[in-house]
Structure formats: C-alpha cells, structure tokens
Amino acid sequence: MKSFDYARADSAEAAVADGGSEGTKFIAGGTNLLDLMKLQVETPARLIDISRLDLASVEATEAGGLSIGALVPNADLAAHEVVRRDYPVLSRALLAGASGQLRNKASTGGNLLQRTRCYYFYDTTSACNKRAPGSGCAAIGGFNRIMAVLGTSDQCIATHPSDMAVAMAALEATVVTLKADGDRRRIALADFHRLPGDTPHIETVLEPGELITHVELPPAPKGxxxxxxxxxxxxxxxxxxxxxxxxxxxxxxxxxxxxxxxxxxxxxxxxxxxxxxxxxxxxxxxxxxxxxxxxxxxxxxxxxxxxxxxxxxxxxxxxxxxxxx
Known part of the structure; x- marks a missing residue:
C-alpha cells in the first residue's frame, strides 16, 4: 500500500490554494485516478477532494451558449434537455463512452483530464516516456493496435481516450480554470491538450494547482x-x-x-x-x-x-x- 494524505476542499479557492504543492492531485469522481493509483502508475502524496464543491450545474450563458460545471456527471450532461436538443453531438459522444455506472460518477472536468489507455503506460514493467520520462516508448515497435497515427513523436504514440472531448472540440468549447493566485483563465479546448513532442508526460497546458471550474459552449451551431x-x-x-x-x-x-x-x-x-x-x-x-x-x-x-x-x-x-x- 502507498500512503497518502487526504483533504476535502470546501471551496474552489481553498482547493487551488492547497493544490499546487508537489505530489498533490485533485479528485472528483476518481474513475480514472483511482485505477491508476491501484496500479501505482499514479502515486500522489496528497489528494484534495473537490467532489462537494458547487460546480455541478448546467446554466445558460449571456452569449446564448452553455456553462457546464466541472463536476457535472457525464450521465447528467448527456441527459440534459438543452444538450440533447441543441448539442446532440455531445450527448451522443457521452453515451458512447464507458458504461452507465461510470457515466453516473465521471465528471466533466475529469473526463478532459483522463489519461491514455496505452497498454504500456499501464504496465509499470514497460518503458513509457509518459509514465517515466526518458525510459523510452515500448509501443513503438511493440503491439500498438490502438495507438496514434497523427501528431505522434519519437517519444510517444499514445492516444487520448475521451469521447466527450472530441465532441467539445468540434463545438469549439472553452475551458475555464482557477489558478492558485486567484486568476481565472479561459483556454480554447483546441489549445488545452498538448501533442507529445519531447515531453509526453505533460499532457495539458494547466499549471500546477490550476483547477478546471467550468466548460463553456458557444451558441448551438447550425447544421x-x-x-x-x-x-x-x-x-x-x-x-x-x-x-x-x-x-x-x-x-x-x-x-x-x-x-x-x-x-x-x-x-x-x-x-x-x-x-x-x-x-x-x-x-x-x-x-x-x-x-x-x-x-x-x-x-x-x-x-x-x-x-x-x-x-x-x-x-x-x-x-x-x-x-x-
């Protein structure tokens, strides 16, 4: 067993104030992080539970779009009346992912941050630059049936597993975050995830301790x-x-x-x-x-x-x- 500290945040501000220290991870639904911890792919020293924060609502924006809280469960988002009517591509993508039980627990923010399902990433005996930078990539030259064919590098050929994120990319979503210094950022989803390059272990543009609070969709597209x-x-x-x-x-x-x-x-x-x-x-x-x-x-x-x-x-x-x- 790997020991770790656990704390429950009572506000987003408290979460980010405590979340920037090395080895600290936010946890909401935990549908990906807990699996990785069991396999010791992830070994956080401290978990900050954000699951009880007030970030679980879907609301209309002044611009005519939607603001989706980072803690909205995938099942609730897929079933939301406005999403089904105006953004059916998002509803269908969510329903195509995982299982009903996981969709009930998985959060919007966590879905964006889930890590690759590369076989070698999950196998701690294999070389993986994403899990252990500098160790190599066993997938290149190995069994790579599910791996990437676009945007790869000599360091990594893993794929991103999210269905929801693909639909949000087509919808030109914006990720809203809160930083440890209290500043908020708005990041176009197209710029949120990074290609592997020479640093495949750095998967997003988030800074240490930065917390996703919402995802915003523009008004429903034509067509x-x-x-x-x-x-x-x-x-x-x-x-x-x-x-x-x-x-x-x-x-x-x-x-x-x-x-x-x-x-x-x-x-x-x-x-x-x-x-x-x-x-x-x-x-x-x-x-x-x-x-x-x-x-x-x-x-x-x-x-x-x-x-x-x-x-x-x-x-x-x-x-x-x-x-x-």
Missing part, C-alpha cells in the same frame, strides 16, 4: 450533428476511430463544417484543412475524398495500427454522407 464511433465491441470500449461532425448545407453546397477526430492522436484532433476542403463544395464522394486526403496527408502507422489510416478514411466519408444526406 446537422453526428457522432460516429468505431470500436471493437458495442459498449465499454475506447475508439479506434471516432468523429464528431457538424455540417450545414445551404443552396446545395456545404456552408460550414466542424470535424474533430478521436482515436487517432494524442489529443482530440481537428485540422482546418479538412474543413476547408469541404466548405463551398457540393456534397459528394469527390469532395469527401479530398477532405480525407487532407486529414491523412501526414498519417503514419507503426505496424499493428496501420489499419487505422484506411479505417479513418472510410469512417470520415461515411460520416460526411450521413451529415449531408
């Missing part, structure tokens, strides 16, 4: 919304390829497009070139193929995951057909 997830089994499986798509067609042409991808990279992947290849064009397989070419221009397989490249192409084209039907 049809779809979330498509390709996985090994019908439930309780992470995406091999997933797509959150929002497309509006006007006068027979694609007027706007927002496409985010899961299962392909270290973070929810959104490439402006893919959307630019669609806007202004007549919906059809010719335009869809150009978008797929843009998406996969720099894709690289590592053996066991080579199949993801043609799978991503087929999944994108199928999703675009559905969005523009």
């Amino acid at each position: 049809r919304q779809v979330y498509r997830k390709v996985r090994d089994r019908a439930s309780y499986a992470f995406a091999l390829v997933s797509i959150a798509g929002i497309v509006a067609v006007e006068d027979g042409r694609i007027a706007s497009a927002a496409l985010a991808f899961g299962g392909l990279a270290h973070k929810p992947w959104r490439d402006p070139a893919v959307e630019a290849a669609l806007v202004g064009h007549t919906p059809g397989d010719a335009a869809f193929a150009v978008a797929a070419d843009a998406l996969l221009a720099d894709a690289r397989g590592f053996g066991s995951n080579d199949f993801k490249i043609p799978l991503a192409r087929r999944t994108l084209i199928a999703t675009l057909r559905e969005l523009t039907a």
Whole structure:
C-alpha cells in the first residue's frame, strides 16, 4: 500500500490554494485516478477532494451558449434537455463512452483530464516516456493496435481516450480554470491538450494547482450533428476511430463544417484543412475524398495500427454522407 494524505476542499479557492504543492492531485469522481493509483502508475502524496464543491450545474450563458460545471456527471450532461436538443453531438459522444455506472460518477472536468489507455503506460514493467520520462516508448515497435497515427513523436504514440472531448472540440468549447493566485483563465479546448513532442508526460497546458471550474459552449451551431464511433465491441470500449461532425448545407453546397477526430492522436484532433476542403463544395464522394486526403496527408502507422489510416478514411466519408444526406 502507498500512503497518502487526504483533504476535502470546501471551496474552489481553498482547493487551488492547497493544490499546487508537489505530489498533490485533485479528485472528483476518481474513475480514472483511482485505477491508476491501484496500479501505482499514479502515486500522489496528497489528494484534495473537490467532489462537494458547487460546480455541478448546467446554466445558460449571456452569449446564448452553455456553462457546464466541472463536476457535472457525464450521465447528467448527456441527459440534459438543452444538450440533447441543441448539442446532440455531445450527448451522443457521452453515451458512447464507458458504461452507465461510470457515466453516473465521471465528471466533466475529469473526463478532459483522463489519461491514455496505452497498454504500456499501464504496465509499470514497460518503458513509457509518459509514465517515466526518458525510459523510452515500448509501443513503438511493440503491439500498438490502438495507438496514434497523427501528431505522434519519437517519444510517444499514445492516444487520448475521451469521447466527450472530441465532441467539445468540434463545438469549439472553452475551458475555464482557477489558478492558485486567484486568476481565472479561459483556454480554447483546441489549445488545452498538448501533442507529445519531447515531453509526453505533460499532457495539458494547466499549471500546477490550476483547477478546471467550468466548460463553456458557444451558441448551438447550425447544421446537422453526428457522432460516429468505431470500436471493437458495442459498449465499454475506447475508439479506434471516432468523429464528431457538424455540417450545414445551404443552396446545395456545404456552408460550414466542424470535424474533430478521436482515436487517432494524442489529443482530440481537428485540422482546418479538412474543413476547408469541404466548405463551398457540393456534397459528394469527390469532395469527401479530398477532405480525407487532407486529414491523412501526414498519417503514419507503426505496424499493428496501420489499419487505422484506411479505417479513418472510410469512417470520415461515411460520416460526411450521413451529415449531408
């Protein structure tokens, strides 16, 4: 057993004031952190319980969007009337993730911060630069079926596991945080997660002790919304390829497009070139193929995951057909 200290925060300000010390972690639902602690992948010296803070509401913003508290359970967010009506891609993404029991416990903020499901990250006997910087990457040259084909580096080819984050990337969400000095930050979700580069163990732009308090969505976008997830089994499986798509067609042409991808990279992947290849064009397989070419221009397989490249192409084209039907 690894001993650790435990404290329960009575306010967000108290949590961040105490959260910046080395070895300290915030815990809410704990659906990922506790598993990692059991395996001794994570060994925090101190846990700060934020689960009772007043951050569990979904409210309209003055701009016409939504403010989602960091402690809103995934199940509640998926079932929320406004989310189901105006942001169905988010509701569908949430329902495609994990199991009903986990969705009841998992929080919005925690979902954004969950760590990779790379086999070697979880195996403390294997080399993993994300878990132990400088030790190497056993996935490169190993069994890497679920690993990334976009945005990789020589240090890491892990993928981000969240379904919710992919939908929020397509919706252009903003992450609102509170820092230890009392300042608040607004971080575009596109900038929130980092690519691995030479520091795959640094996964987000959060500073030590910085706490997610809310996620804000802009007003509901125009067009049809779809979330498509390709996985090994019908439930309780992470995406091999997933797509959150929002497309509006006007006068027979694609007027706007927002496409985010899961299962392909270290973070929810959104490439402006893919959307630019669609806007202004007549919906059809010719335009869809150009978008797929843009998406996969720099894709690289590592053996066991080579199949993801043609799978991503087929999944994108199928999703675009559905969005523009």
